[in-house]
Amino acid sequence: MSKRSRTHDYASPGSQAGPIHAAPTAxxxxxxxxxxxxxVVAARLMMTESIRSVxxxxxxxxxxPAGPGPSSGLLLDLLAGLCxxxxLLRRWVDPSFTLRAAWSAVAFVALAAWAVASTAWASDRFAAIISSVHLLSAAGVLWAVAQICRTPAHTRVVAGFAAGMLAVLLIHGLWFQFVERPALKEEWDKNRDQILASRNIQPGTFEYIQFENKVLRGELMGFSASPNTYAAMLVLLxxxxxxxxxxxxxxxxxxxAGAMLLVLLVTAAVLPLTQSRTGYLTAVLGVVLLALTIALGSAxxxxxxxxYLLGxxxxxxxxxFVVGYGASRGTLFHDSLNFRWRYWVGSFEVWKLHPLLGVGWENFGAHYLGVRLPEATEEIKDPHNFFVRFATELGTVGAILAAGWMALIWWSLSRPAGAISEERDDTNAPASSRAIAPGPATLPLDRFAGAAAAIAFGFVLNFFAATDLSQDSGYALFEGFRVCGYLLAALVVASFAWLTIVREGRESALRLDADPAALIxxxxxxxxxxxxxxxxIDFAMFEFGPMFMMALLLGAALGRETSLVREPSLADQAPARNQGRRAARxxxxxxxxxxxxxxxxxxxxxxxxESVAAEADASFRKNVPAVAAKGYESAFQNSIANGDYAYRAATAWRWAGDPARSKAMLDLAIAASPLDAGYRVARAELARTLRPAADKLAADDYAAAIKLDPNNRENRIRYADVLEKLTLPREAAEQLEKVLELNDRLTKEEKKRLSEAQVADINQKIMKLRGRR
Structure with a gap:
């Protein structure tokens, strides 16, 4: 390609217009x-972000070591927002560059914008604004990539990146399975009590059983919060x-191709370690669909x-069928699906209470506890179905937007690609020359260098966003070496998808492979x-790393949509371009x-x-709770209604021996998150420690907590104890009887079911309260 030709871009694939010169900067x-x-996708895929400190x-x-919190996520959102x-800036300064009618991407932007708007009526505004901004940022990435990916070379760059990140996920999973897990098991056997104490987990509780299973059972989670999410990413990539x-x-x-197949063989070996049935199903179904699509492409x-209509x-x-089967029988076909059915039944009750606007983005969990079925023991934060989540958290408006988004996505993706699937990857060549290319096409190696630099930058971002640099230097050094190793693996695998060797006389040279990318x-x-x-049936899409990867890959797939500014003739090109540039401005x-x-x-x-709260954490660990409490108070005052900071301040003041200030901060935490039953329980427990004990205040808070979470048996047992002290034996007995009623709704296999000894003890208390021997 000549130096001159590399400074041109063209209006749209297949346009009959002559070349329009564009500045290299554009x-x-x-x-x-x-x-x-x-x-940004590379950085986020290799870390598990949290909205609040865990x-x-x-x-x-x-x-x-503290993981990445809301600060890391928002800073990455700012970078993604530049895309x-x-x-738009290029559309403004470059008359040859037109925006495309990527209506499916626009629909996702509208859906994300509605999620941001839902902060206005969300009970937990902090969670709503942080999570919805992440969603809006991902939607912006999707729209931008759909505008950029116009040629096979763009598609190949994205696909090579996906293959490289697949290699990173595999190496991370295998490292944990064969290196970290044995060491963790050994540490678990030696220091079980200290490990549990560091995570505030009590022996014998459900949380204890879950944690022990994760350590001993062998489920792989990668960088994700769930083995199912890790499986979903292995299948997608x-x-x-x-x-x-x-x-x-x-x-x-x-x-x-052999290098790609080797990576796929390792993927097939690692996937069973996730123990995700959904992952197995989608993997098999995906391979079959891909093979059929390749074989029957023209038909x-x-x-x-x-x-499309049949789909x-x-x-x-x-x-x-699923809804009818579940509604008629109260269950589905498998234990795992039965759990989901209970989630969806509770979700429907949430939607009925807030049908139009929903409960607010990232606010499902608190509302769900009030309507969940007694046999649904999990205190979930997500309904495990992306459409159900949009409907419950964003209401009917969100459901309509989500349905429209899906309809537009698959309408766009099901359109025949036409000649673009055989187009040479030469954005700057004359339109008449971009016909079917009989042989290999290549692009300059600087494109490869740019793509490699982008991945390297993402890994640098990941290191600073996900690494707690307040730890000792050995920890940071190890994390640095780990990130460098992952980067090397990603670049090596990606280069097989990107590069080819071409002969130039007697010499060989690497070039960025730009052969048609229809199968990609x-x-x-x-x-x-x-x-x-x-x-x-899962929540993988709403873990932020997978969500951004989905946006990138979907944007690349949608990148061949029709141009928004159609250019039928030279006569009307200038007005159309000028109008598009004004809209872009x-x-x-x-x-x-x-x-x-x-x-x-x-x-x-x-x-x-978050920085102030981190300093308060350090003071609390050093056993200076009063200093820590003041730090948490300052963090709360400067934050956007983050009740967690107020709760942590209350905890610190309680350690400092100042119950009055502890109660004041719990009041603020409840005001910031009024549907959080845990804050009310904390205030009730604080009241019970006062001298004299404020049992009436504790009873009121327990009653409020039970109203928010009526199936919580532990809270009812505590409430019964307070009622007994208030000389209300009948009311106390009723609470304990409700505990046994809820317990009977659980299957015998349920791990949260009370033991026979616990049931006998409660029955004995009921008899005593009822005045029977």
């Missing part, structure tokens, strides 16, 4: 945007890699509309489809203003509050 705007998207802190507690702004391998075979790159393209009918039919697109479409299927101005407002009004306060 071309780099979208390259940087794609690089930023890749970097580390239990108390005097003399060990300094456990759509750079795309594995199907994209399988499509890449098929494309490499078609292009005659047998060595590179499927000719019947695209019919197949819609199939989805509606399966949904109606098939892998992207099937992979994303199976990811959505997985999320019909307006959108850029609004987006930039929103970005700056978010940085100042949200990101800076959250980062500041």
């Amino acid at each position: 071309v780099w705007l979208t390259r940087v945007a794609l690089g930023l998207a890749i970097a 580390v239990q802190v108390y005097p003399n507690a060990p300094a456990v 759509p702004l750079l795309v 594995g199907l994209v890699t399988l499509g890449t391998a098929a494309q490499l075979v078609r292009n005659g790159r047998l060595i590179s 499927l393209r000719r019947r695209a509309t019919l197949l 819609v009918l199939a989805v509606l039919g399966v949904t109606a 697109r098939v892998g992207l479409v099937v992979g994303v489809g199976m990811f959505f299927v997985h999320n019909l 307006i959108a850029l101005a609004i987006g930039s203003a929103a970005w700056l407002i978010g940085a100042v009004a949200l990101v800076i306060p959250v980062v500041s509050s």
Whole structure:
């Protein structure tokens, strides 16, 4: 490719217009945007983000490394938010670059914007704003990538990145399975009590059983919070890699295809270690669909509309069958699905109470506890179905937006790709030359260097976002070596998908492979489809790393949609372009203003509050609770209604021996999160420690907590004890009888079921309260 040709971009694939010159700087705007998207996805996929701190802190507690919290996530959101702004900036400065009618991406942006708006009526506004901003950031990435990925070279860059990250996930899982898990088991046997104390887990509790199973049973979770999420990512990235391998075979790159297949063989070996049945199902189904799509490609393209309509009918039919079966029998076909059915029944009750607007994004958990079935023992935060979550948290409005998003996605992805699937990856060549390419096409190696630099930047971001640098230098050094090793693996695997060797006279040179990428697109479409299927019974989509990876891959798959500005003739090109540029300027101005407002009004306060809270944690560990309490108070005052800081301040004041200030902070925590039953229980327990004991206040708080979480047997037992002290034996007996009634609703296999000794003890207390011997 000549130096001159590399400075041109063209309006749209297949346009008959002549070349329009674009400045090299304008071309780099979208390259940087794609690089930023890749970097942010890489950083987030290798860490488990939390909205609030999950580390239990108390005097003399060990300094456990803190994971990435809301500050890390919001800073990455700011970087991701630059991607759509750079795309709009290029549209403004480059008359050759037109925006595409990526309506499915626009629908996701609208859905995410509605989630941000739901903060106004959410009971936990802090969780709502943090999580919804993450969702909006992912939607922006999806839209930007859908505008950028217009050629096979773009698609291959994204697919190579996916294959490289698959290798990272595999290495991380195998390292844990064969190196860290044996060491953890040994540590568990030696220091079980200290490990439990560091996590505030009591022996014999359900949390204890769960933690012990994770240590001893062998489920792999990777960087995720659930083995099912890890399995979902292995399947998603594995199907994209399988499509890449098929494309490499078609292009005659047998060595590179062999490298991809080796990664896939390791994936097939690791997937069973997750013990995820959904992962097995989607993997098999995805491979079958990918093979059929490749084999029947031309026949499927000719019947695209019919197949789309049949797919819609199939989805509606399966949904109606599952709902009808569950409603008529009160159960589904398997224990795992039975759990989900109970979640969905409770979710329907939540929706009925808030049908139009929903309960607010990331607010499902608190509302669910009040309506869950007695046999549903899990205190879940997500209904394990992405559509149900949109419906319950964002109401009917959100459900309609989600349904429209899905309809538009699959309508767009089911459209025949036409000649674009055979298009050469030369964005800057004249439109007339972009016909079917009979032989290999290559692009300069600087494209590879740029993609590799984007991945490396993502790994650097991950190191600083996910590594607790307050720990000793040995910990940071180990994490640095680990990240470097993962980066090397990602680049090696990605290079097999990206690069080819071409002969230039007597010498050989590496070039970025730009052969057509039709089969890679098939892998992207099937992979994303199976990811959505997985999320019909799981919450993987709403873990932030997987959510951003989904956005990137879906954006790459959608990148071939029709141009928004159609250019039918040279005569009307200039007005259309000028109109599009004006719209881009307006959108850029609004987006930039929103970005700056978010940085100042949200990101800076959250980062500041989290930093102050971290210092308070250090003071609490050093057994200076009064200093820690003041720090938590300061963090709460500077945060956006984060009741967790107030709760931690109350805990510290209680350790400092100041119950009055502890109660005041618990009052603020309850005001910030009025549906959190745990805060009310904490205030009740504080009241019981007062001298004289404020049993009436404790009883009121226990009653409120039980109203919020009526199936919590432990709270009812505590409430009965307080009622007995208040000389209300009949009311106390009623609470204990309700405990036994709830216990009888549980199956004998349920781990949370009371033991026979506990049941006998409660019966004896009831008889005493009833005045019987």
